[in-house]
Amino acid sequence: MKQLLEHLIIQALTSAHENGLVTSPAFPDFVIEVPKNISHGDYSSNIAMVSAAIQKISPRKIAESIIRHIQDTQGVIDHVDIAGPGFINFYLRPESWIRFLKRVPELGSRYGSENIGNGKKIQVEFVSSNPTGPLHVGHGRGAAVGDSVSNILSFCGYDVQKEYYINDSGRQINTLGRSVFLRYQELLGESVRFPDDCYQGDYIRDIAGRIMDMKGPDLLDQPDEKAVMFCARYAADLILEDMKQDLESFGVFFDRWFSEQGLYDSGKVADVIESFRNRNIIYEKDGALWFDTTSHGDEKDRVVVRNNGQTTYFASDIAYHYDKYDRGFEKVIDVWGADHHGYIPRVTAAIVSGGYRKEQFQVVLVQLVSLLRAGIPVAMSTRAGEFVTLRDVIQEVGRDAARFIFLTRSSDNTLEFDLELAKQKTNDNPVYYVQYVHARICSIVRKSTEMGISVIVPDDAALCLLNTPEDIALIKMMIKYPEIVRSSAELLEPHRITFYLMELAASFHAYYNRQRVLTDDIPLTLARLYLMKAVRQVIANGLSLLGVSAPESM
RNA sequence: GCGCCUGUAGCUCAGAUGGAUAGAGCAACGGACUUCUAAUCCGUAGGUCGGGGGUUCGAAUCCCUCCAGGCGCGCCA
Known part of the structure; x- marks a missing residue:
């Protein structure tokens, strides 16, 4: 819909220029957005305001010229007006929504996908916890984020490989x-x-x-x-097996488990050191070997081989990242705990020294998790060996609730994980709020099957009966979904999907309490069933990106 | 001391690329089930977007500065 309006605006401004009403054919970046306030129309654009400086004409005048030249050949627009400092507000005809609603069943489980990856090979490395102890909640968050980011990228056309790096050496x-x-x-x-x-x-x-x-x-x-x-x-080996099991029961499956020791065994670490020594990027000082990371923005050079002859982790990290690119990944994403943020400059420096572009490497930093029980912090001491493991958490609150909650915050923010809250089956616990939508719709569909009407597809005339404010609100929410997926993929921020789903769920529950789906009015019933199935599809699609199940009954 | 993250309603948090009257949930208060699942909904109340400058038609968002909290600054991993 936005693309359509954008097209109309560009066309209108161009022909306004041809008719001499505006001085310049240039287009600054402008946006089309859904206004927060519904009385500002269905869509709104700031084109006139951002053009004012170039055109040297007042925004309202530009807006008028644009409106006059809009050629709505498809008849989607009801009317357009100018408001505030020069916003152009579009009010759509109710029927206009229907063609977009139809995309949901047409695309099915692919609805929401925008091909931004184009088959590009990309790797996501996450968790990568040392096999020296069990996984804890923090790893759980990293797992949820990494897995979801992978799902989203894969959904958007990237060829994604999920990898776990095993620090099994040193x-x-x-x-x-x-x-x-x-x-x-x-x-x-x-x-x-x-x-x-x-x-x-x-x-x-x-x-x-x-x-x-x-x-x-x-x-x-x-x-x-x-x-x-x-x-x-x-x-x-034993601990690694346990971690694999924990991750599997968390619904996280890796394509490859990559051994650090393997990098030494195959001589790749030695090769890297050798070749950079020849190029003076690695040099000797005080009996140790240093990597020149300063030239690429790090605050000081870093040791790769200590004066006792032992390599540092940084050495194998360099070899590891080169190996990733050797395997053909155009881009590499590492999901790290925020306490490792200090490593970004040196790893980036090493990657750039290796002849790769900075943009080919990206780190998603995930802030720490504090575990609570009914608001009271749970004592966690790794040193004393007292901590609640990821396994404990999954067992206590369930996989779906745990995964969902891990994704209810931006990764930049610390997360409070309350075990009691996570177990609750109330509104406090948004995972059930969203899953309940899926279950409720399944229930309606089951009922309609009993009535023998679920298989009939409504015609356009029937779909036009979807015209109450609640109908339109639901349809608009669903039209928004592909944009959410896109921004989520571009910014590597799965929580955007989570918040979207909660919002869509709210629209659905409001609908459910206000409108009846199964009635004596057959065309209306068919249309609403169609709408419900679309909602169910979007909920299922979104949940699958989060790695959360969509139950048929609850 | 330096770097990164955070600071938005009583609490927990959304607000990417600057837009119109800053949103949601919880908690508080008042309502809605003889109806497709009440794990639900509707309403009321709640704000100096940490403070101060600046940029511009317009700032929670961009820049500078200060304050507060968290994390990180090894020839550790």
Whole structure:
């Protein structure tokens, strides 16, 4: 609809120029929007105001010239007026909405999709939690955001790959091994001092116990280093399996699990260091190797190989990101916890040094989650190993509620996740508010099937009966959906879908309480059933982008 | 000290690309089920958009500055 009006405006201004009514054929950026106030028409444009400076004519005069030259060949406009400082307000004929309503069933589950990706290969990397402990709520938020962003991009024509980067190398894996081995020794009756820098959680004991069951005391016969290595690998594998399970029960499936260790094994980290050394981008200072990130805006250069010969995470991160581009991704999106924001400049610098464009890399920062129970903060201490895991949360509040709530805030904002609220099946908990729409419509459709009328498609004359303010409000809401999806994809902001769905749900519930669908009036009933099915489709489409189910009954 | 994020109704938050009288939910108050699911709806009340400057026809939105809160500033991960 907006495109249509835009076309009419451009045409009108052009012919106004041909007739000498305006001085310039130029078009500044102008917008067509749905006014907040319904008395300002169905659509409104600021074209006259933004053109005033170029035309050197008053906005109202420009507006008049434009209106006079509008050629509404399709007959969608009822009337147009000029208001305020020079807004052009369009009032549409009620029938005009129908052609747009028809798009919903025509496109079905594809309704709302705008092809902005054009098959471009894009990768979204998210969660990527170290396999040293269970996933917690913060990871849950990252998972919900990353998965939804992937869904949205994929829906908009991108060829999306979802990837999880496993930090299965380096010191923290060694620490994991040490932690497990110490608990293992404890189980065998040895008195050990358990250091603060080891992982404190009970799951470490569980893993040690499993190794006990499997190996008995055999590990003690080996050199410590070997035993620790064994514990590390065993524990990491186990924890990783658990994380996979948790994510699956959260409805999140990755296309690839990428091992950091693999980058070392294949020599890719060494290759990167070697080639940048030759180009003096990596240089030696104080016995360490440094990457020149300063030339690309970082505040200082960063170490890639320490003076003890060990590589830093940054080294493998560089190799990892190059590997992504080598695999043909035109764009790479990383979803990170906001506490990692300081890494953006150095990773960006490394990517640019590698000959890629800055725009090919984008980070979605997700702010932290604070967990509450009935308004009271839940104590979370990773050090003491006391925390509520993602698994606990899914078990307690359910997958749908958890995912939906994670997406009810902009990622830029911290999120309060209240377990009691999330469990409640009331209006406080918007997930049910939205799902209830789907269930209610399914119920109506079931009823109509019993009456034997659901299969008949109404003709245009019948659809014109959808003319109450509630009908029009619903249809307008649905016409808006593709724009919401688009902005959500362009800005990588899934919460826009969430808020839209809540708004659409509100329109539906208002409709439901005011208008009856199944009546004795057959054409009207058919038309309204048609409308209801469209609403159901849009709700289902939106929920699927969020990774939330659309139940047929509740 | 520097960088990033945040500051909008009592509470939790929307308001991308500057638009007309700043919105929603919760909480408060008053109403609506012999009807397709009341997990619902309707109404009332509630505001110095953190403060102060600036840009312009027009600012919650852009710029500067100050204030408050969170996070980050390692040859840690």
